[in-house]
Structure formats: C-alpha cells, structure tokens
Amino acid sequence: MLSTHITAAFRQHFSSAPVLVRAPGRVNLIGEHTDYNGGFVLPAAIDKEILFAIALNGTSSARLYSYDNQEHYTTELANVQPGQPHWANYLKGVVAQFQKRGVTVPGFDCVFGGNVPIGAGMSSSAAVECGLAFALNELLGTNLERMDLARMAQLAEHEFAGVQCGIMDQFASLFGRPRQVVRLDCRSLEYEYFPFDTQACHIVLCNSGVKHSLASSEYNTRRQECEQGVSVLQRHYPQISSLRDVTLQQLAAHQSEISEVVYRRCRYVVEENQRVVTACHELVAGNLAAFGQQMYASHAGLRDDYEVSCPELDVLVEAARPLPGVYGARMMGGGFGGCTINLVVPAQVESFVAAMKAAYQQQLGRELETYQTTIVGGVQVLEPAVVPS
Structure with missing residues (x-):
C-alpha cells in the first residue's frame, strides 16, 4: 500500500511520528479553460492521489523528500525562493502563502509521493499543493477554511511554479465527495454537488x-x-x-x-x-x-x-x-x-x-x-x- 511505503520512507529518513494526509488528483467531466474566464467547471476528486507524511522537526528548515524522485531537498524557511529542483517549488510556494498571511511556519520534515500520473491532466501539482497546505493547517492549528487553502495553493502555483492556473484543480482536490461531481462557479466560488452514478458509468x-x-x-x-x-x-x-x-x-x-x-x-x-x-x-x-x-x-x-x-x-x-x-x-x-x-x-x-x-x-x-x-x-x-x- 502506498501509505505504508510513504510512512516507511519517513521513518527511514526522519525520526518522529508523522501525520499522514491524502490529497487526490482530479478529473474534469466538462468545462475546460472556463475557470480563468470566471465560468463553470464540473470536476471530481479521483482515487489517484499524493500522500504526505509530515511532522515538525524543531529546526528552522524544511527537509523535503520526494519519494517518486528519490530526492532530498532542504530549505531555510526564513527565505523561501523558487529555484531548483522544480518539484520543490510547489511545496515552497505553499509555505510562502502561509507566511504572507502572517503565519510563522516552523521547521518540518516531509515525505510525499503518489500515483497521480505526471503530465496526464489529473492535476498532480494541485494535489501536491493542497496536500501540504492541508497538512500544515492541521499541524499548525491555523484553522483555515478549505476555500482559503484552495486559494493559497492556487497562488503557490502562480508565484512559484509560474503557471497562471484557475482555481478548479485545487478546489476539486479539497472539495471532492464520493459519487458526486461538483459544479464550481469560478467567479463567485459558489458550488453545487450533482450525483454521479458510479454503478451506471x-x-x-x-x-x-x-x-x-x-x-x-x-x-x-x-x-x-x-x-x-x-x-x-x-x-x-x-x-x-x-x-x-x-x-x-x-x-x-x-x-x-x-x-x-x-x-x-x-x-x-x-x-x-x-x-x-x-x-x-x-x-x-x-x-x-x-x-x-x-x-x-x-x-x-x-x-x-x-x-x-x-x-x-x-x-x-x-x-x-x-x-x-x-x-x-x-x-x-x-x-x-x-x-x-x-x-x-x-x-x-x-x-x-x-x-x-x-x-x-x-x-x-x-x-x-x-x-x-x-x-x-x-x-x-x-x-x-x-x-x-
């Protein structure tokens, strides 16, 4: 199981007991390229996911490990900047959004990896952003709403990954429900769930x-x-x-x-x-x-x-x-x-x-x-x- 592998990797590289967070990818049934035009989209969260094992480490650094790339990266949290490796930008961008809200992000250890195919249009990047945002929200007790986390994850992608995405991908990862699709009004951010019969289709x-x-x-x-x-x-x-x-x-x-x-x-x-x-x-x-x-x-x-x-x-x-x-x-x-x-x-x-x-x-x-x-x-x-x- 993926969760077993991620927690085992965390234990191998770090010492503390982590929180485990699951962040799904998404499909979009219809409504493409409408999100940044203030329109409607109809996404759903799916069972391809990124898992995070994360714990505070008592230092001033984030020690990150990409399970899929088998690659370590450490950054001082006082001065997070975009750079190389590219995968770390999605995580650093999320940290920067907490800091912009006046939240002090203490040092943490993080192992993440998953089975969302890269480049297949299932929003692996949004899953990475939303998973870390949700995990930090839990660890730090910041009590931010899911919509706030979606906006922060979106801005992380704008500012650190350089992609001016709409909010659909992050919204779908955070707001998915089993056996339902969700119509999001990308202008007002109002949303409504619709049944999707997984037995019929x-x-x-x-x-x-x-x-x-x-x-x-x-x-x-x-x-x-x-x-x-x-x-x-x-x-x-x-x-x-x-x-x-x-x-x-x-x-x-x-x-x-x-x-x-x-x-x-x-x-x-x-x-x-x-x-x-x-x-x-x-x-x-x-x-x-x-x-x-x-x-x-x-x-x-x-x-x-x-x-x-x-x-x-x-x-x-x-x-x-x-x-x-x-x-x-x-x-x-x-x-x-x-x-x-x-x-x-x-x-x-x-x-x-x-x-x-x-x-x-x-x-x-x-x-x-x-x-x-x-x-x-x-x-x-x-x-x-x-x-x-």
Whole structure:
C-alpha cells in the first residue's frame, strides 16, 4: 500500500511520528479553460492521489523528500525562493502563502509521493499543493477554511511554479465527495454537488502519451486572447467583467472588431459555459447519453475554436465514439497532450480498453496507457500513520 511505503520512507529518513494526509488528483467531466474566464467547471476528486507524511522537526528548515524522485531537498524557511529542483517549488510556494498571511511556519520534515500520473491532466501539482497546505493547517492549528487553502495553493502555483492556473484543480482536490461531481462557479466560488452514478458509468482515461510541452506557454496565450475579447466588448457593455458575462449574440454583434482567432476563442468559452449548465441538468435527469453529447461538443470546440487539442487526442475521441457502451469522450486538461476522459458502461470497460489500445496502435503505432478511476472524497488526514518499527 502506498501509505505504508510513504510512512516507511519517513521513518527511514526522519525520526518522529508523522501525520499522514491524502490529497487526490482530479478529473474534469466538462468545462475546460472556463475557470480563468470566471465560468463553470464540473470536476471530481479521483482515487489517484499524493500522500504526505509530515511532522515538525524543531529546526528552522524544511527537509523535503520526494519519494517518486528519490530526492532530498532542504530549505531555510526564513527565505523561501523558487529555484531548483522544480518539484520543490510547489511545496515552497505553499509555505510562502502561509507566511504572507502572517503565519510563522516552523521547521518540518516531509515525505510525499503518489500515483497521480505526471503530465496526464489529473492535476498532480494541485494535489501536491493542497496536500501540504492541508497538512500544515492541521499541524499548525491555523484553522483555515478549505476555500482559503484552495486559494493559497492556487497562488503557490502562480508565484512559484509560474503557471497562471484557475482555481478548479485545487478546489476539486479539497472539495471532492464520493459519487458526486461538483459544479464550481469560478467567479463567485459558489458550488453545487450533482450525483454521479458510479454503478451506471465508469470513468476511463486514455493517456495519449504526449507530454504537453506547449501547454504552459499556450495556456498563458489563451488567457491573453480571452482578455482581448473582453476588453473590446467592455467598450459596448461596461457591465462585462469576463467572458462569463458575454452572450453569443453580443459576441456576434461585434465580431468585426475582434480578430478571427480571438472571436473563436471567446465563442468557445461562452458555449462551454452553457454546456456545463446543460450537462448538469442531464445528470439530474439521469440521462448519461445526453451528458455524453455535451462532452463530444466540448471536444469539438477545444479542437476547432480553442485549438488546444492535438492529433493523438482527436484520434482517441473518434476511436471511442462508435464503441459499444460509450456515453461520451473528450480531451481533458490544458491540452496538447494528456488524456481523454471517457464515460463507459461498466460491463463494456474491458472491451473498450482493448479496442482503444488496438485502434491507437493501428492508427498511430503507439502504445496506449489507460486508467480506470473512481470518484472519491477530497483531501483528508488518514488514520494516524502506523510507522513500521
């Protein structure tokens, strides 16, 4: 078990008895690239997770050990700065957020590791940030709310990892519930849970095997393009603060004032917000087939209007479409690689995986890795860690 390995590693490298915290990765069923535009998203926490064993050490240093990289790193807490190794930035960024709130962070020892695939769009970075934020909140008795921890984890990624992410990933890791998806309004931060019938439908992720080398730079470009569209529309509609406020009619009325590329970016976001709302109605109605149609439409928009897909992701979505028991499929995450998310009838999962592997090999000559995931609860302290003697 992962928890046993992490606690054993902690005992090997450090001496005290740690607190053990589990922080899940996430999937996003629909609502991609809407979060930083003040829109709606529909994520869920999943059973791929990062585990933390952490304890105060009575010094002024954080002694970190990445179990997956088999790598140590120590930093003085009085002056945390981004640097190398890159993995430590996610942790140092969280410490800096506590310090910005006036919290003195004493020295601590930390071993962390997990099974969230890196680069597959399941938000391993958010799990790392949220796990440490939650653990420090427990150890230091700071009594911060989960939403505060989500904001702090998001800012850690902005300021120390250099990615201007929205808040969805951190929110999903902290606010997940078993057998439910959660619709987050990324502007007001209001949220609502919707039932997800894990007996009727399984989530299968197909990893394109393509690393999103373009994702960070293109992500920031997409943000700028959306902001350009908003600035033009604000001249006519001062009440607009983000694409969340824009209707397709308003966008069409001023299409001539916006470049063709920016128009398509904005149209995608406006339509995707509506798809999330529609998809939630279908979940309540128990109509998974109609929910799946919104997923296919989401992928088409990401491919054609937002242009963040890639040939490998497109092949996977089209290969899934005709297979028996598939409700819907689309690319998930920032784009340019990573996974597709597929909703599949449980009895058909095995044949689905076999067919997808064969299709990917046949069409692109590539091996396909797949993951079956379950929707679980958010970040939590596990039972007091049993440390092997």
